[in-house]
């Protein structure tokens with residue numbers, strides 16, 4: 128006699144996947160994931176920029192560079208509750224997961240969009256605007272991702288920075304930005320990051336449903352202000368080193 132487990136198979140076909148997976152499977156879910164991971168990045172680039180401003184504080188009375196001190200403070204944060212670099216590792220895991228989901232969701236939404244062409248927009252102008260914004264996000268996103276990889280190899284691992292010394296943040300920054308090609312790459316990449324932040328900040332409100340025309344003026348103002356707050360200092364770091372203002 129043969130036995131079948133048809134009943135069980137039928138049951139598993141009908142079993143719903145966990146809520147989070149169902150949600151991520153939908154376009155709306157992917158847009159939310161892009162918005163939430165985008166907010167994680169915005170928070171990170173803001174705090175990172177504030178930390179990097181310590182480049183301008185020079186040395187403390189003991190002769191230690193303020194930015195080196197800050198780097199060490201970050202590594203020791205919440206010690207001994209967490210092991211050394213414990214909190215940094217938590218941030219690294221959250222950031223890495225955010226990068227993976229942000230890129231995966233962007234890629235899947237692009238593919239879905241391409242398959243759904245021709246998209247019917249209310250007006251040709253609306254079509255052009257949406258198309259321009261999504262194309263800009265794609266290529267600026269790819270260049271920013273390449274920049275982050277180079278940046279990690281330059282200032283975290285040091286394998287593309289011949290004068291790299293682990294923990295000497297000030298000296299590593301000066302060594303890196305004293306090379307004109309590298310400084311120019313940082314400047315261009317951070318301007319493109321600005322473009323990405325501007326469009327991203329604007330569209331994340333759309334993704335989470337805050338797209339009432341009454342908010343649009345406020346949204347535009349916020350997107351411009353946030354972009355300027357990140358880009359102006361970030362571009363200044365390579366510029367001040369390259370021009371010899373920071374040595």
Ligand code: HEM
Nearest residue numbers: 172175179198219275278282283296313320361362364365
């Ligand atoms: C000119 C602007 C920037 C400067 C001067 C700068 C500086 C630095 C420095 C000095 C480090 C190494 C810290 C250490 O381990 O001692 C670092 C790490 C890092 N930076 Fe930047 N950064 C800039 C822009 C950015 C941007 C725009 C992003 C992201 C979009 C970014 C993402 C990161 C990440 C992910 C790390 C690794 C953090 C870790 O795992 O410890 N940086 N940056």
